[in-house]
Amino acid sequence: MASVVQPMGLVALIFLFLNLLLTGCGAKAAPTAEPHAHGTFLQQLRQTDQPVPHPGVESVLAKRDGVAVPVEGFPAHPPFQTIARSNSMETYPCSQCHDKPLAGMLALRRKDQPNSHWQVKLQHAPDNIMSCQTCHGEGDMNQLVTLTGKQVSMDAPYQVCAQCHASQVNDWAGGAHGKRLGGWAPPRVVQTCTGCHNPHAPAFESRWPAVLGKGDANYPGR
Amino acid sequence: MATQPLITDPVTASPASWGAPLAALREFVVDAVDEATHGSRAYHLWMATLTLIMCCGAYAYSTQLSTGLAVTGMHDHVSWGLYISNFTFLVGVAAAAVVLVLPTYVLHDVAFKKAVLIGEAMAVAAVVMAIGFVVVDVGGPARLWHVTPMIGVFNWPQSLLAWDIVVLNVYLIINVTVPFYILFSHYRNREPDPRFYVPAMLMSILWAVSLHLVTAFLFAGLAARPHWNNALMGPRFLATAFTAGPALMILVLQVISKQTAYKIRTETIAKMALVVTVAAQITVVMTISEMFKEFYFPTHHSMSSQYLFFGLDGHHALRPWIWTAIGIIVLATAILSIHKLRRNPWTLNVACVLLFIGILIEKGLGTVVPGFIPENWGKIHEYVPTSTELVVSAGIWAGGAFLFTILAKVGVAVELGQIRVSPANSGPGDRA
Amino acid sequence: MRVNQSIDDLVQIQPAPPPGDASRNPVEQLLGLQVDRRTAVAMAGTALAAGAGLLNAAFNPFGTAESKEKAKLEWAEFFQGNFRLMSSDEKQDTVRRLERLYEMESGKSIRVSADGPRERVLYGYAFNVSRCEGYMDCVRACVQENNQDRSSNMAYIRIHEHEKGEINFEHASDDFYHQVPAAGHFYIGTQCYHCQNPPCTKVCPTQATWMEPDGIVVVDYNWCIGCRYCMAACPYDARRFNWSDPSVPEEELNPNQHYLGNRMRKKGVVEKCTFCIQRSRNGKSPACVEACPTGARIFGNLLDPDSEIRWVLANKKVFRLKEDLGTEPKLWYFMD
16 A cells, blocks of 8 residues: 555655646736735725825716806715706796795785696695695795795705705715715715606606517617 | 667668658558548448537538527527537546556556547547537637647646646547557557656646546635536536446447457456546535535525526526436446446446436536526526527547547557558668 | 725725736736737637638628728737726726727617726615615616616516515515505615625636725626626526526617616626616716605715715615625615
């Protein structure tokens, strides 16, 4: 048996030696990935936290996205911008019609005429919680109002929404809710609340998926 | 050798130590071609049939080249199919030559001496087929120069495929050069120098084992595929290799014994049958171990086995294949385990045929394909090879058989002394 | 052993060195040798089947000037090296060649960029499971942006419709076609996660796929031999293979391309999501992020502590899929 064992031991040794030799030679060809002892990937990310230089490229807002205005009221977050609304509303300023307080406007209304805002049907919250005046107030119709009667610009609807939807607006300010426009590079511009949600009926309707059925290669053109 | 005269060959002015062997080599090539192109009617019929199948394979491959791999049954979910299955199986057959080499050169068992050249020829044919299956499987065969060390970029030692390329080619070189050296020495009526071929043969033993281990690791290294990501993969590959390879060799050796004057001793066959028996028994034990692990408490990682053995969500294309394979492997192992049946040539041959087929199915459809089913996100997309794939595969198998027949025929002719160098080219130091 | 690329390495991205041997790093010096060898092989390689036809066309006395130019360009393309190892001059030559070849084939001009990574940028992605409604606008935008093969309906993104109550992909549907969101269901998208420890690049025998310094896992479609080992190694079904010649209708072709991104592929090579490298390296978000109507997709620089993606990681309860594999995906999921 000894004569059998010896050559096999030799073979095993050669194998080991070859392995070491070959692995050693090949190491310089390895392109990436070295063993790293600095903990998890996330820990590594945090360790390197330091101000990041400008990436050398800027986000460009598409014309259809609108005009960016600074967001106010979130001191804990780095400055960011959202989309102005007042410049794209068809009948703004509202004072074109609303030249007197709401009660005066209602007094002018004749029974046989339809409501001027007949197309708006409030489907946001139950009647006992919300009416038109909850957001629009009864005074200056060019502005929104908070629950305490403070006036808010039409360009900052998030301040109104935040009264009930605080966690959503907090996520929005941080970046976990809503939609960033332009691109990932600075400056940060995010869609405003009413850019996606119709404030009078915020729920989304269901629709068909964008991709046509399987086997159908007729994707819509660009 | 040391007493060679300086110039013995009047024909060439080159140094004597090169001139005579070169002339002999030329003669050897002529003789070998002559030997390969002449034979009995059965021989010509056999070779013509293989050529026909090879031509069909070449045609099928040309359609695959022009259309793309879309002509195969593979898709993004089962991205390896029949080709890689055959590759995996053939690497095992190639590695099995070690079963003859080890006893001959390490244990100096004379019973294997005559069979060993045949075994090496089979290893060469199997490696060539394995390489052929990789070539037909890749999407860009013209770009294969990218994996050539030094010229391309060789991702070594990271990629197990790079390892496989190394071990396949080195194994091919060893198994071509050493038998060639031995045959050519015999052709020139010399005794080959053991100082050269014995270390090379020891190397080939090492390489045969690493060849199949590396191929197993190629699969076992993929954490993405729980069906393969399994420590038993390597040992199991070796066990099946030492079952299917020698089983095929037992059959082939008997054919050669019957067809030519090159008689293989029954003792050789008996010893190989013993190797097959033990390897088959180990294979069965390993299969039981795997099935126990998969089915005692099935987890998410058992889905592939679930699909393979029992079917999943109404899909069960592989179920009949795997049970057939397991059934015939167990049956053959039982036959071989009974001494009386193993010693009976008829039952031995039946068992060998069964084992070869059983492991061909088990290695391919039972190992490679279910690794992809269900796919990464649990969906079942089955795989059925197309006729193009089958014909290309048949073509490669025919090519391997063609190559093996030529190698074996020339080898046998030299060993029987039917072709020998002419005295003019025999050179100095003739020991015959 | 966990094998990660160190962030420290990522931080110290050097601008691409100017061509010239003196300033080359060892890899590029090695490349210099490889180019020489490759040229030698090119000279000797006339017997190669693919080369022979091209040569024939190149030196055919009856060929037009344009067909000769085309053949020469194709010849040069066949023997070009691995993109990762090219000098910036070689990269420029390579993309100009692609532009010229496309122009000669279709008569239309495209722009192929070879822009490198930006300094101190590592891209990361977050997916809000609560917000995804299964609209599939991302999938359509991805296919259009990245010039994916229309004939095989190739798509990098899969949207899985889960029944509420479990996250089990085996029970989810990825081929739904009905009005969405369906009652009682929620949606999870999967795509390439650009793992920080990618198993796919490790297995590639030719280093035809690798992770760029900005974290994007890319494929050199000209260097890929099509062995599909990376597809077997990917645990997330992120990779796609061109089983036949990919086709995109001329009028739908996106002409703004990147060598490592959405340029036209050939049959027999692997491709994948590149975080729209042709967009992201220019400051834009990937097409899927831009197309998502609900803002469920968030993209940004992981190295910037003020980025949205970092705010999500710090403030939301995030998870990743198959985290037990240690692949360190750079795509996180979270819920409101």
